[in-house]
Amino acid sequence: MNSIPHDPRASASASSPAEETLRLIASLPAPKGLEERVQSALDAAPRRGRVLTWPRTLRPESGWMRSAAAAAIVFVVAGGGWGVYTRVEQNQPAKVIVMPARMPAIEGFGEAGAIRTPQTLPGPKAPQPVKVIPAQPVTVKKPVTIAKPGSDGASQTGKAAAAAVAPK
């Protein structure tokens, strides 16, 4: 950034000394004999050698070089495009890429969540308390006697037996 004070009104008058100086320098005469010195320098300058001259039909001025260059560019571009087109196979089925099976990492952080369980040595076993199962009362069932039909006594006896077996 320029921090020089700026006054547009003063620019026309204040810049005139600068332009006067520049005009004075621009109007300084060239030293005498400049043209002759330049001419002698041109005579001494090495000229571009021409071993063979172009035949009239092949002169670069005729513009055939431009045409040839344009044709070469078109040929290269078209040939490149054709080469790419022929290399690309049409209707190519999509390749199925089989992913390799994921191998468990041997080292690193693969088993970072594992909990180490220390090996236990075989030692004396503590006696386990034995549960005492209370004995179940054994109910003795009387054999059921089947009474013969027709006899009252027998039927009464049968009823009594059935009443004894039936649950209360």
Next chain:
Amino acid sequence: MSTSQAIVAGWMESPTSAVNDEARRRAEDSALAALVDQYASALYRVAYSVLRNQADAEDAVQEAFVRVLRHRDSLGEVRDHRVWLIRIVWNIVLDRKRRAKTRPETDDVSELARVLPSTGLSAEELAAAAQHHAHVLGCVDQLPAKERQVLMLSAFEELSSVEIASVLGISESSVRSRLFRARNLMAGLLDHERSLR
């Protein structure tokens, strides 16, 4: 006549073509000599305004014409020889100025005292004028490159803003805006220097 026959005929006509080439070369040389006579002094002034050294400016002019000699085949395609030559010498002097080390202002003073027109001036007045011009040129050197170039080229009365634009490869409106900025900056610089004194 087929193409191959035409080519062979073209090769076979070597004596005629050699004569034609010799004539063409002579014509090119005379055209170049005419360019030297016509524009050497203008190119010298352009070169001197940047380099501010007589020998360097003369070298730059010679180099410009040597470049023209190398590309003399394209002389016919050039529309405005003057602007084309000024553009060549302008590029040469900018390149030289970039490569050269910055010279002290005292060199500019002594060089200006030597080349300034001294008619009607005493030795003291001439020395004071040279010092003033050297000081102004020092302020010009402080300008940004773009503005400085336009300001320097605008000092050549024979160059219009269109031609300056053509030399610098910019638009005419850019030339005008850069010239406006350069004048404002120069005014500020000169005021600043004056206030310091």
